[in-house]
Amino acid sequence: MTETSASPGFASPGFTPPAFAPPGFTPATRFAVPGRIAVSKRAAAVWQTATLTEIRRETAHTATYRFAVPAWAGHLPGQHLMLRLTAEDGYAAQRHYSIASAPDDSGHIELTLDHVEGGEVSGWFHTVAEPGDEVEVRGPLSGFFAWPGDRPALLIGAGSGVVPLMSMVRHQRARSLSVPLRMLVSARSPEELIYAGELGAETTPVFTRSAPEGVPVGRMTVAHVAPLLAEQPPGGWEAYVCGSNAFAEHASRLLVEAGQPVDRIRIERFG
Amino acid sequence: MNVTRGFTGRARVHNPGLPPGQYDAGDDWPVLSAEVTPDLAAADWTFRVDGLVEAPRTWDWAEAHELPASAYEGDIHCVTSWSKFGVRFGGVSLDAFLDVVRPHGSATHAVAYSHTGYTTNLPLADLAGGRAWIAWEYDGKPLAAEHGGPARLLVPHLYFWKSAKWIAGLRILDHDEPGFWEQNGYHERGNPWEEQRYSGD
Numbered sequence: 001m002t003e004t005s006a007s008p009g010f011a012s013p014g015f016t017p018p019a020f021a022p023p024g025f026t027p028a029t030r031f032a033v034p035g036r037i038a039v040s041k042r043a044a045a046v047w048q049t050a051t052l053t054e055i056r057r058e059t060a061h062t063a064t065y066r067f068a069v070p071a072w073a074g075h076l077p078g079q080h081l082m083l084r085l086t087a088e089d090g091y092a093a094q095r096h097y098s099i100a101s102a103p104d105d106s107g108h109i110e111l112t113l114d115h116v117e118g119g120e121v122s123g124w125f126h127t128v129a130e131p132g133d134e135v136e137v138r139g140p141l142s143g144f145f146a147w148p149g150d151r152p153a154l155l156i157g158a159g160s161g162v163v164p165l166m167s168m169v170r171h172q173r174a175r176s177l178s179v180p181l182r183m184l185v186s187a188r189s190p191e192e193l194i195y196a197g198e199l200g201a202e203t204t205p206v207f208t209r210s211a212p213e214g215v216p217v218g219r220m221t222v223a224h225v226a227p228l229l230a231e232q233p234p235g236g237w238e239a240y241v242c243g244s245n246a247f248a249e250h251a252s253r254l255l256v257e258a259g260q261p262v263d264r265i266r267i268e269r270f271g
Numbered sequence: 272m273n274v275t276r277g278f279t280g281r282a283r284v285h286n287p288g289l290p291p292g293q294y295d296a297g298d299d300w301p302v303l304s305a306e307v308t309p310d311l312a313a314a315d316w317t318f319r320v321d322g323l324v325e326a327p328r329t330w331d332w333a334e335a336h337e338l339p340a341s342a343y344e345g346d347i348h349c350v351t352s353w354s355k356f357g358v359r360f361g362g363v364s365l366d367a368f369l370d371v372v373r374p375h376g377s378a379t380h381a382v383a384y385s386h387t388g389y390t391t392n393l394p395l396a397d398l399a400g401g402r403a404w405i406a407w408e409y410d411g412k413p414l415a416a417e418h419g420g421p422a423r424l425l426v427p428h429l430y431f432w433k434s435a436k437w438i439a440g441l442r443i444l445d446h447d448e449p450g451f452w453e454q455n456g457y458h459e460r461g462n463p464w465e466e467q468r469y470s471g472d
Contacts, residue, residue, distance in 0.1 A: 142456055
């Protein structure tokens with residue numbers, strides 16, 4: 001991070017303030033070029049009814065919820081939505097959730113939710129929800145973590161941080177995209193690895209508590225990241241990191257240590 | 272109102288300090304920055320105010336600390352729905368910096384930018400009048416890097432993405448220029464009491 005620490009403000013190497021400087025000038029965002037896509041303001045502003053059509057268990061603590069959202073505007077892998085539940089007295093709880101499904105024209109979207117201890121929204125999903133139930137969603141939201149399938153993508157996630165990354169993997173497969181994509185995903189154990197049956201050759205799992213025979217147990221290290229950065233695709237990797245803040249801090253440091261440019265790292269932290 | 276079957280939600284607490292759609296995060300303080308946390312030493316930190324001002328100026332760490340100390344004790348609100356009550360930040364009121372650079376009468380807005388390149392836009396009125404700070408202490412201790420240390424902008428009456436971490440400067444403008452999240456679909460002002468989360472709210 002010498003780039004940022006050694007070069008405060010506009011005096012950074014590679015950044016020349018335009019001659020017209022003030023007024024009418026927005027300082028350039030040097031990390032990860034703002035937004036991969038234009039965000040639909042209309043879609044983001046409107047609450048829509050989403051009807052639960054299917055529940056699939058993924059692990060002991062996570063399940064996937066499929067919804068019919070007939071007027072869904074479409075999304076890109078990596079985007080999220082806001083979901084709202086409303087009680088009889090008008091009390092409402094809303095949360096941001098990453099979208100797990102790849103974009104398609106089915107009029108359906110999928111979310112994969114952890115059962116958070118004491119979580120009023122995830123608790124409702126895991127203990128009350130059944131097909132036919134209606135909730136409300138607005139979105140898709142935010143273009144920053146979106147992957148349109150254009151640039152080679154290096155995906156690093158932990159726990160339910162794999163959810164938006166899986167949308168990218170599914171998108172690449174569904175569209176038979178030739179652009180390179182690799183995923184490193186950390187889970188406590190094979191039993192807690194979400195989408196385990198769906199992961200393919202593009203994915204390397206890392207197990208932190210218990211692993212199958214012959215597979216090492218331990219935290220993700222630079223030894224996991226470096227080989228991926230050694231095989232540089234044309235144009236380099238766009239890195240997408242998703243998980244808890246602790247994991248995101250750890251993984252982003254590994255990427256920087258292994259040589260990934262800071263301005264090619266996008267981070268989605270759960271919290 | 273679309274009632275969700277079987278949803279009761281957590282126990283209702285009457286909390287007049289909680290803006291609509293927010294919940295009390297308690298002791299948690301989630302970190303939601305979109306970029307790599309910079310390794311920025313206080314000795315390398317600088318803060319500049321320029322644009323439509325009489326006297327553009329850059330402060331380093333020591334110079335900024337010579338300004339009168341000012342604290343904020345109160346609440347903060349994140350657009351992702353958590354609020355945190357009774358936080359205590361220490362630093363300098365932004366008024367102290369603005370008094371030195373003297374914005375032009377035509378100035379209406381500012382873009383705040385970070386040492387990482389993060390940007391966010393604010394009406395100048397939200398940055399003046401004792402409602403905004405440059406903060407370097409949290410709970411009496413140096414502000415942690417993941418929360419924006421060595422120093423961040425603090426504008427607690429707006430959603431917290433406006434309180435740019437690793438603050439590097441303000442450019443004073445005579446019009447509004449959307450910043451990083453604002454270009455990504457977020458509201459241009461972000462007033463939690465009017466629930467201005469996304470563009471169009």
